[in-house]
Amino acid sequence: MNIGDVAQAAGLPAKTIRYYEDIGLIAPDRSANGYRRFTAAHLHKLAFIARARGLGFSIEQCRTLLALYEDRDRASADVKALAETHLAEIDAKMRELSEMRRTLADLVHACAGDHRPDCPILTGLAAPVETD
Amino acid sequence: MNIGDVAQAAGLPAKTIRYYEDIGLIAPDRSANGYRRFTAAHLHKLAFIARARGLGFSIEQCRTLLALYEDRDRASADVKALAETHLAEIDAKMRELSEMRRTLADLVHACAGDHRPDCPILTGLAAPVETD
């Protein structure tokens, strides 16, 4: 398969796959004309990466996951630990976002949103309201 | 005030303030020795930016917010529209994160996390489970 085919099948842009090769995540062969040639195993690996990325794992985490995936002697505890680390990262981000959301929603709620210049959003940014 | 003083007061690293000058967010004067010299108004502006960034507004959104803040003829509707746009971005990110979280938590839950190599997290990444 050429890069366009795997890109289609894995749901990744061709550019991204070239990038993954650059950083050593994947190592396709080459045809005589210089085109990258991918096997079903390459595609499988790319789909794996695409799914891991879709769950928010970083490239380095994906690299580790791939290594674990290909290591038949792995302990599932190692995979679980990595996943739990990432879960904690997600939770941290969600808490951060929901704190932002709360504050911002309060400001938006307080703003008339009309033609007048008075705006609690701006005054709130200029000097935050004490909320206790 | 020198940069260290405003950095302290605004809760921003000095490097970040220099960067903000680079991109034209702020324009401090210079002392005879070449040091940046900040007024209380500069500090106020930096604190405004720090708070807007803290709510997740992008630099360009901060630029717009600052312009609105300094425009006495603004309509609060313009500010509100920007804030609502950002609120929608936050909501989109939260939905994305919570979808990730849900899937990942399911996988983690299914994984024994012991010394054995069998791991539903890895098989789930290799071929996603149908969830309907």
Added chain:
DNA sequence: GCTTGACCCTCCAGTCACTGGAAGGCCTAT
């Protein structure tokens, strides 16, 4: 045999919002 268009290649630069570090100048206290 030639052209057209869809592929593919490499390489460089840009994104966002900083952050780190090198190399050096300035200021205050001892």
Added chain:
DNA sequence: ATAGGCCTTCCAGTGACTGGAGGGTCAAGC
């Protein structure tokens, strides 16, 4: 005089791509 803690500029790196220039390859149709 020296030590240290400021300050300066400039360059490069982060993560994970993405866009674009400039060019090679291949299959189909005329």
